Amino acid sequence: MxxxxxxxxxxxxxxxxxxxxxxxxxxxxxxxxxxxxxxxxxxxxxxxxxxxxxxxxxxxxxxxxxxxxxxxxxxxxxxxxxxxxxxxxxxxxxxxxxxxxxxxxxxxxxxxxxxxxxxxxxxxxxxxxxxxxxxxxxxxxxxxxxxxxxxPLTYITAYEALVERLAITKGEDAGILIVNGAGGVGSVASQIARWVLELPVVVTTASREETQSFTKEMGATHVVNHREDIVQQIRDLNLKTPIRYVFITSRTEQYLGPAAAVLEPFGKICSIVQTQEFPQYGTEMMAKSLAFVWCLLGTKPYYGVQLESHGEILRELKGFVEEGKVKxxxxxxxxxxxxxxxxxxxxxxxxxxxxxxxxxxxxxxxxxxxxx
Missing domain, CATH: 3.90.180.10 (Medium-chain alcohol dehydrogenases, catalytic domain)
Known part of the structure; x- marks a missing residue:
């Protein structure tokens, strides 16, 4: 053999x-x-x-x-x-x-x-x-x-989260908060949100000068420091466009509260990170009728469903990369x-x-x- x-x-x-x-x-x-x-x-x-x-x-x-x-x-x-x-x-x-x-x-x-x-x-x-x-x-x-x-892995994950799970409409007047904008998935999600879905407001979290610079390069319109009060920082931005979506790529339990606080009523949260803690009752998540959904890239191959979709997403990505829309x-x-x-x-x-x-x-x- x-x-x-x-x-x-x-x-x-x-x-x-x-x-x-x-x-x-x-x-x-x-x-x-x-x-x-x-x-x-x-x-x-x-x-x-x-x-x-x-x-x-x-x-x-x-x-x-x-x-x-x-x-x-x-x-x-x-x-x-x-x-x-x-x-x-x-x-x-x-x-x-x-x-x-x-x-x-x-x-x-x-x-x-x-x-x-x-x-x-x-x-x-x-x-x-x-x-x-x-x-x-x-x-x-x-x-x-x-x-x-x-x-592939980061782009497909971010695409499924924003396009399929959060169901963001291209060009809608809405903002998104992306937790860990300088990470592998976050840096691609920022590009999809800004350049593919054409959202006017893309807020990301980053704490160091180098990560803040990188996430801005990847499409962030605003950057807040996750080591400080995220909610107050976003309020201080005085955004005219409401935050309608939150995409969590780090520490789900840590960011559920801030996500619920910055989202407008009927907003949506998507996470790719495991957590044992998920407070719901007596929180703004329930009061605002917020939606929460998981995104896991392996779901389709694991269960043998929608097997063509990953190839379709990558073929679209090929065009975006060759056009210079996605870096x-x-x-x-x-x-x-x-x-x-x-x-x-x-x-x-x-x-x-x-x-x-x-x-x-x-x-x-x-x-x-x-x-x-």
């Missing part, structure tokens, strides 16, 4: 469980699957429904940390569906297709692609991977592979090896990251690069 190199979680635990391994190469693609040389990629359903990829570039996500630490609460039965250790992590990527399954119609060998995959299949931290072609799109021509690899938010590159992947996980756990981290075979053995 042909072997391949991979970095896998050999057991549930700390970053020391991420180890370089030699494992069997994926089988030939079936159904909707593909085989590709890749920068970052993953697929959607437990069955073979994507493509086979040779992975060269990846990006870091907090979901990888959750899975490694056995603390994910996104799905109550996750560990009965995900691969047993060694579990190859990695959610999105970019690369070149080597071969396709018989059901694949819109992609072919030698196509350069980018994608986001499934939480319950082997991931992209390996030389080869099977990925569902329905979660794949052609790579934007003006992005390098590492840049393209940094885009890549890659801020750091590390080598695609065990040391680089561990550093990426350490950065995610610190909670102080800006934008996205990309991993590249071209930087193996080097210290990595930071972009400002």
């Amino acid at each position: 042909t072997q391949m190199k991979a970095i896998a979680c050999t057991e549930r635990g700390g970053i020391e469980t991420l180890k370089p391994l030699t494992v069997p190469k994926p089988s030939d693609p079936e159904g909707y699957d593909v085989l590709s040389q890749s920068y970052f990629r993953q697929s959607s359903r437990p069955q073979s429904q994507g493509r086979n990829l040779r992975c060269k570039y990846l990006s870091g996500t907090t979901k990888q940390e959750d899975i490694r630490l056995t603390k994910t609460q996104d799905y109550p039965d996750y560990y009965t569906h995900c691969p047993d250790p060694p579990h190859i992590l990695g959610f999105d990527g970019a690369g070149t297709i080597l071969s396709t399954g018989p059901s694949v119609k819109n992609l072919k060998p030698n196509d350069d692609i980018f994608y986001s995959g499934s939480p319950i299949r082997q991931g992209s931290n390996a030389q080869y991977q099977l990925v569902d072609s329905r979660s794949v799109a052609l790579k934007p021509k003006n992005l390098e592979f590492v840049q393209a690899a940094a885009m 890549c938010h890659l801020k750091q590159r590390l080598g695609l090896d065990c040391e680089g992947l561990r550093k990426a996980h350490e950065g995610l756990e610190s909670g102080k990251g800006i934008g996205k981290v990309g991993l590249s075979v071209d930087l193996v053995g080097e210290k990595g690069k930071t972009f400002t």
